[in-house]
Amino acid sequence: MPTLLSLPDDILIKLALGESVLEAARRADVPIACACGGKAKCSTCRIWILDGADGCPERTALERTLVERLGLGNNVRLACQLRPASDITFRRLVLDETDLRMTSQLLPHRSTSAGELKSVVIFFSDVAGFTHFSETLTPYDVMYLLNRYFTQVAEVIELNDGYIDKFVGDGLMAIFGVKGQDDAPVRAVNAALQTLATVDRLKPFFATMYGIDFDIRVGLHLGEAVIGSVGSPGNERLTAIGDAVNVASRVETANKEAGTRLLISETLYERVKGEVEISDFIRVRLRGTSDRISLYEIKKLKVEAERRLNEKGARKTMQLGGKTWHRTVATSALKDGDHKVIEFQALYVVILRRGGRVHAFNNACPHLKLPFFESTSRTNSHAGQASTLTRTARWCVAGITADSIWIQAKS
Ligand code: FES
Structure with missing residues (x-):
């Protein structure tokens, strides 16, 4: 032998x-x-x-x-x-030592340090005409504008189970399907459509503030990429490496010549075609490639997919900042100064909205364990008292989105 x-x-x-x-x-x-x-x-x-x-x-x-x-x-x-x-x-x-540590099967992050080949959707976006903005606006204005835009888009991505890989200048790259979610392709498309809707809501604000016509372009591609941690020990970040990333970037760039805002590759279209409506398709030769491929301009989700993914209350939890958030009440159901008592994980929890912020805390005085509020919602004069008590009794964290108020248990 x-x-x-x-x-x-x-x-x-x-x-x-x-x-x-x-x-x-x-x-x-x-x-x-x-x-x-x-x-x-x-x-x-x-x-x-x-x-x-x-x-x-x-x-x-x-x-x-x-x-x-x-x-x-x-x-x-x-x-x-x-x-x-x-x-x-x-x-x-x-x-060398660093390579050995990163690929060791004894390390807790071994599966991502070495990387795993996965089928994922790569999401790329950039700001149309960003060079012009950055030359005409002050750096502070550009920073403010990008942060306001990225904050809202990041929320959309994470609500759709996407993972934000990186922000590069005006560009954003996200990955859908890192955990092997079956619905990652359609959720990626949903995120892209919601991102464009978010930008549409921001447009009048930016037009008034800076006199600019703010818009973005989005490209999506479904393909195989190695998902793994990259960076020095202690500063590692999950990222995707592979051809799929380059293709997604080129699909996004193709919007520029096509005059479109959202294009997806043929491989992704094949997976979601039963759930989307398209406006058009184009045949292009992506930069750096010799073959022509079809790209599809997405118009919207079909009714059933739209209902399944976006119906209010359809999703009871979401992952954000590495934490699990639980949907509670509709934002519209809790006016400023109101509170509600809800059941959450076998406890009564008070949700209080005040001054544009929401607070959540256990409905029990830490000393005598007596409830702060009855288990019904009301608008009342105890709000000031409750606000004081939250400083010592809060055990949940609350967050607010356009349609719902969310809480997470705080250990
Ligand atoms: S294990 Fe040989 S190429 Fe991946």
Whole structure:
């Protein structure tokens, strides 16, 4: 049987019949990364053949495709695809301490540190004519404008189970489906439509404040990307790496020439076509590619999808800032100065709205455990008293969106 010498581990492995280098190395506890599970998609199992390269078999079609796209050298092989027939010596291309720590299977974040290949929707947006704004407005105005826009859009993304990857200047990148949610494609489209609606509501404000016609462009693409943590230890952030990201960015850019605001790729359209209405489609050659592809301009969701995703009260919880928020009462049902007592996780909780803010706290005095309020809503003169008591008795955190008031338990 051929033998493999793995460096820098200096481990000699006897290859079993038909085994790949990856399979043999893992059997011998050599920690070769394999983010895609051996499907020739991630290239994290790449090794450098130091000796015996001439006796290695030809690359498989899958390996050739990936290696050519990445421009890897002749002696760099994918361990998951290579099944040697004679002895080889190889060096893993995870060579230094930082790489070892990031890919170690003993670390708690090992699944994301090494990365996982997932089917996700990548969302890209940017501000139309941003260069002109940034040249004509003061930096403070630009900062204010971007923050006001990003704050509202971030809420839309997170309400639709999206993950905000990064803000770059006027651009935003988000990922839908990080946790493998089945409805990520249609939720991404929903988020894009709601983002545009948010911008439409902001337009008159920006026009009055700065005399500008504020607008954005959004591009979405469904594809496979490696989802993993990137950054120095302690400063890692989840991100997506792969062709899908580049394609999504180019789809977003294609809006400019097409004169559209929201385009999605063909792969995403195939997944959501039963749930969306389109205005048009275009055939384009994306920047940096040779083939023409179809992009679809989304008009709106079909009635059933709209009802399922956006009906008030349809979603009882949402993830925001890493916390689970629970929908309570409609924003319109609680006027300024009002309070309501609700049942939440087997306790009575007071929700109080005052001065544009909402507060939530346990409806029990911390000393005598007597209720502050009866379990009915009212507008009354006790509001001032309750506001004082929240400073010592609050155990929930409340937040407000356009349609609902949300709370999260505070440990
Ligand atoms: S394990 Fe992903 S390319 Fe080999």
